[in-house]
Amino acid sequence: MVKRTRFDDADCPVARSVDAIGDWWSLLIVRDAFDGSRRFNEFQRSLGVAKNILAARLRDLVANEILETTPISEGSPYQEYTLTEKGRALFPVIVALRQWGEAFSFADSEPHSELLDRRDGQPLAPLEVHAHDGRLLTSDDVAVAKLS
Numbered sequence: 001m002v003k004r005t006r007f008d009d010a011d012c013p014v015a016r017s018v019d020a021i022g023d024w025w026s027l028l029i030v031r032d033a034f035d036g037s038r039r040f041n042e043f044q045r046s047l048g049v050a051k052n053i054l055a056a057r058l059r060d061l062v063a064n065e066i067l068e069t070t071p072i073s074e075g076s077p078y079q080e081y082t083l084t085e086k087g088r089a090l091f092p093v094i095v096a097l098r099q100w101g102e103a104f105s106f107a108d109s110e111p112h113s114e115l116l117d118r119r120d121g122q123p124l125a126p127l128e129v130h131a132h133d134g135r136l137l138t139s140d141d142v143a144v145a146k147l148s
Helices: 013-021 024-034 040-047 051-063 091-104
Strands: 067-071 079-083
Touching (some): 013 024, 024 051, 024 067, 024 079, 051 067, 051 079
Antiparallel strands (some): 067 079
């Protein structure tokens, strides 16, 4: 098996984030956790991933403090997985990936799921990046500053 490259010492926040999240299975697990999945069998049924891969990804997400485990009931050997504060902070990332996929991964007539505001049932507005003064920013408006 090929050993995965680690980025936990990289000076790039994107590289460290990718290192913490892991891979596509991990992002899909986080997505399912936002959608209400809590138990191993719920994740397995939704994703169709092999049990050993799912177990490894869940273990890594717990180790990276993105998910935490709690007993299903007192005295039960079974546990459920819930998002931590660090995991819940991935919500804008999941929304951004979802909105990008809606815009670029489906034909116009192809059905897909969408996120709706629970209060009014309306689709979410597109995510935007704003400057400290409220201006809308694009990639042309930002620069990376290396800190020493």
